[in-house]
Amino acid sequence: MAASRAPHVQLVIVGSVGLDTIETPSARRADVLGGSASYACAAASFFARTGMVGVVGHDFGDDYLDVYRAFGFDLLGLQVRQGRTFRWSGVYEDNMDNRRTLSTELNVFAEFAPELPENYRRAPFLFLANIAPSLQLRVLEQMRAPRFIAADTMDLWINVALNDLKKVIRKIDLLTLNESEARHLTGQRALIKAARTLLGWGPQHILIKKGEHGAILFSRSSAFLMPAFPLEAVQDPTGAGDTFAGGFIGHLAANGRVTERALRRAMLYGSVVASFNVEAFSLDRLRALKRRNIERRVREFERMLQV
Amino acid sequence: MAASRAPHVQLVIVGSVGLDTIETPSARRADVLGGSASYACAAASFFARTGMVGVVGHDFGDDYLDVYRAFGFDLLGLQVRQGRTFRWSGVYEDNMDNRRTLSTELNVFAEFAPELPENYRRAPFLFLANIAPSLQLRVLEQMRAPRFIAADTMDLWINVALNDLKKVIRKIDLLTLNESEARHLTGQRALIKAARTLLGWGPQHILIKKGEHGAILFSRSSAFLMPAFPLEAVQDPTGAGDTFAGGFIGHLAANGRVTERALRRAMLYGSVVASFNVEAFSLDRLRALKRRNIERRVREFERMLQV
Numbered sequence: 001m002a003a004s005r006a007p008h009v010q011l012v013i014v015g016s017v018g019l020d021t022i023e024t025p026s027a028r029r030a031d032v033l034g035g036s037a038s039y040a041c042a043a044a045s046f047f048a049r050t051g052m053v054g055v056v057g058h059d060f061g062d063d064y065l066d067v068y069r070a071f072g073f074d075l076l077g078l079q080v081r082q083g084r085t086f087r088w089s090g091v092y093e094d095n096m097d098n099r100r101t102l103s104t105e106l107n108v109f110a111e112f113a114p115e116l117p118e119n120y121r122r123a124p125f126l127f128l129a130n131i132a133p134s135l136q137l138r139v140l141e142q143m144r145a146p147r148f149i150a151a152d153t154m155d156l157w158i159n160v161a162l163n164d165l166k167k168v169i170r171k172i173d174l175l176t177l178n179e180s181e182a183r184h185l186t187g188q189r190a191l192i193k194a195a196r197t198l199l200g201w202g203p204q205h206i207l208i209k210k211g212e213h214g215a216i217l218f219s220r221s222s223a224f225l226m227p228a229f230p231l232e233a234v235q236d237p238t239g240a241g242d243t244f245a246g247g248f249i250g251h252l253a254a255n256g257r258v259t260e261r262a263l264r265r266a267m268l269y270g271s272v273v274a275s276f277n278v279e280a281f282s283l284d285r286l287r288a289l290k291r292r293n294i295e296r297r298v299r300e301f302e303r304m305l306q307v
Numbered sequence: 308m309a310a311s312r313a314p315h316v317q318l319v320i321v322g323s324v325g326l327d328t329i330e331t332p333s334a335r336r337a338d339v340l341g342g343s344a345s346y347a348c349a350a351a352s353f354f355a356r357t358g359m360v361g362v363v364g365h366d367f368g369d370d371y372l373d374v375y376r377a378f379g380f381d382l383l384g385l386q387v388r389q390g391r392t393f394r395w396s397g398v399y400e401d402n403m404d405n406r407r408t409l410s411t412e413l414n415v416f417a418e419f420a421p422e423l424p425e426n427y428r429r430a431p432f433l434f435l436a437n438i439a440p441s442l443q444l445r446v447l448e449q450m451r452a453p454r455f456i457a458a459d460t461m462d463l464w465i466n467v468a469l470n471d472l473k474k475v476i477r478k479i480d481l482l483t484l485n486e487s488e489a490r491h492l493t494g495q496r497a498l499i500k501a502a503r504t505l506l507g508w509g510p511q512h513i514l515i516k517k518g519e520h521g522a523i524l525f526s527r528s529s530a531f532l533m534p535a536f537p538l539e540a541v542q543d544p545t546g547a548g549d550t551f552a553g554g555f556i557g558h559l560a561a562n563g564r565v566t567e568r569a570l571r572r573a574m575l576y577g578s579v580v581a582s583f584n585v586e587a588f589s590l591d592r593l594r595a596l597k598r599r600n601i602e603r604r605v606r607e608f609e610r611m612l613q614v
Contacts, residue, residue, distance in 0.1 A: 095496050189402050192537045213520040214534060225534035225611045227521060230499045264614055304532045307571050307612055 007049065009074055011253035012120045012146075013040050013246065014053035014139045015129025016109065017060075017078070021089035022238055022281065024096065029236075032282035033064050035086065036129035036152065039242035042286050043273045044127070044250025045073040046294060051120045053077035053139065057085040057108040067283060076117040081108040096237055116142045125253035128172070129242060130154050133164035140171055148258050150174040150207075150249050152241070158185050169201045173258075176207040176245050191216060192223070205263065207248070209241050215271065217263060224264050229275040229301050236281040240274045243286070247273030272297045314356065316381055318560035319427045319453075320347050320553065321360035321446045322436025323416060324367075324385070328396035329545055329588065331403065336543075339589035340371050342393065343436035343459065346549035349593050350580045351434070351557025352380040353601060358427045360384035360446065364392040364415040374590060383424040388415040403541055423449045432560035435479070436549060437461050440471035447478055455565050457481040457514075457556050459548070465492050476508045480565075483514040483552050498523060499530070512570065514555070516548050522578065524570060531571050536582040536608050543588040547581045550593070554580030579604045 015037030021030045037054040044050040051074040056064075058080065068075060086109040089102040114135055121144050128136040128151035136151055143149075149172040157165050158181065165185075169175055175198060179191060188194040195206040195218035206218045214227040248270030255262045272294055279285045322344030328337045344361045351357040358381040363371075365387065375382055393416040396409040421442055428451050435443040435458035443458055450456075456479040464472050465488065476482055482505060486498060495501040502513040502525035513525045521534040555577030562569045579601055586592045 190537075190539050190541075192539055210520065213517065214532075216534075216537065223537065223611050224613075225521075225537065227523075227532035227534050230497075230523065230530065230532065232497050232499050234497075268614060302614060304530050305612070305614055306531075307575060307609060 007074060007119065009051040009120055009123045010048040011044055011050045011125040011127065011250060012053060012077070012116065012123045012139075012143070013037055013044060013050060013127045013129055013249075014077075014114055014135070015040055015131050015242070016086055017054040017056050018086035018088050018109075019060075020238060020282070021087070021102075022236060023091040024236060025092065027235075027281070029281045031087075033067055034088065034238060034282060036131065036242045038068075038283065039239035039277070040127060040129045040246030040249075041068070041073045042071050042283050043243040043246030043270070043277070044253070045071040046247065046273065046289070046291055047250035047269070048125070048253040050074065050250060050253075051077050051117070051123065053114050053116060053120070055079040055081055055086075055108050055112045057081060057083045060085045067287065070287065077114075077120055079112075079115070081111070083108040090238075092237060096234055099237070114139050114142075124148065124256070125249060126150070127245065127249040128152065128168065129245065133157050133161045133168045136168045137164060140168070148173050148252070150176060150245070152176050152245055153181065155181055155184060166201065169198070169203060172203050174205040174207055175203045176209060178241065179208050179210050182206070182208050192218070207245075207267075209244060211240065215244070215267060217267060219260065219263075222260060224260075224267065226264075226267050226271060227305070229271055229297065229304075231275055231278065234278045237278050238282075240278050243277040244270040244274035246270070268298055268301055269294065272301055314381060314426065316358040316427055316430045317355040318351055318357045318432040318434065318557060319360060319384070319423065319430045319446075319450070320344055320351060320357060320434045320436055320556075321384075321421055321442070322347055322438050322549070323393055324361040324363050325393035325395050325416075327545060327589070328394070328409075329543060330398040331543060332399065334542075334588070336588045338394075340374055341395065341545060341589060343438065343549045345375075345590065346546035346584070347434060347436045347553030347556075348375070348380045349378045349590050350550040350553030350577070350584070351560070352378040353554065353580065353596070353598055354557035354576070355432070355560035357381065357557060357560075358384050358424070358430065360421050360423060360427070362386040362388055362393075362415050362419045364388060364390045367392045374594065377594065384421075384427055386419075386422070388418070390415040397545075399544065403544055406544070421446050421449075431455065431563070432556060433457070434552065434556040435459065435475065436552065440464050440468045440475045443475045444471060447475070455480050455559070457483060457552070459483050459552055460488065462488055462491060473508065476505070476510060479510050481512040481514055482510045483516060485548065486515050486517050489513070489515050499525070502530075514552075514574070516551060518547065522551070522574060524574060526567065526570075529567060531567075531574065533571075533574050533578065534612070536578055536604065536611075538582055538585065541585045544585050545589075547585050550584040551577040551581035553577070575605055575608055576601065579608055
């Protein structure tokens, strides 16, 4: 996007931007704003000055851009290309326990070549949200010595782009992935063994997401076990992992220092933002969310964790 | 069992005593000591003076009784009857994720009528481990105003003895059950809703066990979310829930006061005892365990929970 000013950016997030069509046991929504970068940037923007890197097509309407603008993250790194925006559709079955993809249209995403604006390249924090490892590498090459790099991935890349994925993993400080992906990637059933294998590949931290069962942060000499905030009703689980990671890295970037305590507190904030996100479709709940709602739920969460 | 003295008992535990034949992906063991009362009493005996209520047949050898005696819990409430001891056999499949029962022989358990020794009836703490709700009720009738009563149950009783189970639930302070059982019993998918329903039936506390994902304690005005201690290798998951509950109630009985903090700390101890138990078949790991091993792992666990 054209912009006349180049603000200071604390955190760069690259990922997918898409229009999702989602069916749950109780509802269906067509062409709602989605993609890993949308969710992660929205979540991070509650805490840090965040710049988005992604691509959309000419069908990506002003309504969607207005949603982004309301969150206040920077759009200088969002390319607009001829063609249609990336689209995904899926259905949640069996009480939300199982997600099945109905269709994926790459569209403009097929030719995406991320280009970072000059003011993004000096950002201290970088989050490579879930996209092809080759694109994550391309972004890494453009950054000038970021202080902290986190990356997410998914089963697809373990299956079709393992070499590039391993190159990414060697260059980052923190890898985040689901428990099933951690097992798949390492061949280890016990998460503590899977994490040890992944730590051996380079990162200082492995953040394993367990959905409704929380997350575990494995570092070289410690582990932090975090349950998930218990929810009464989940409307749409889409973006739970991306908002968790986005809130986490956003809180960490705002803090600036990467200590064990800072990482743990950032996980609480990420978990709370994700817990709000699943209460409605797309970014609807986050759009209405205030920082004070987050702080209140974090305090409630802390009371539930106090031994 | 005959005994010449009647020691002071802090905690009474009633449940099944059996000989188990267990197959896992890597090993098979025949006629090993098992049953909910065996596991719960062994775990509780690290903390509290515990009395066992159960029944065995004449085939229950001295070797098994010597194991009990080494744990140091009281056997005055253990009946020896003509006939064979209760037997169960099962197999763990799919990386321990699925347990299939191969056979169940009730034997002397079919005619079990628990009779509490006089010195048990005044015990302040009672744990009704997993047995038929009609037997749990029979024990409840014999107790003289215990300070705190906890009960466990299982899917079988929800299916075949729901009325008796609801009578038990009305009379106790804490109900413990698996997350799938909580959903089954209440028809609520969200655990927070399932717990609210169960709290409405009488107990002050609902302790939902989530296996490798930990446990949640729901009370009237609070909740405590506890992850599980992460394990490198599980040899035999049999008795994990019973040792968790036994360690929990044993620690609580030793403490004497039932505060929110005491309940939370008791859960840590129960979780740690269970984490040791699954490292070997039957009670083999607990037999070699010292209180200092428990304390060391509790401290390690606390460091993993510190926000």
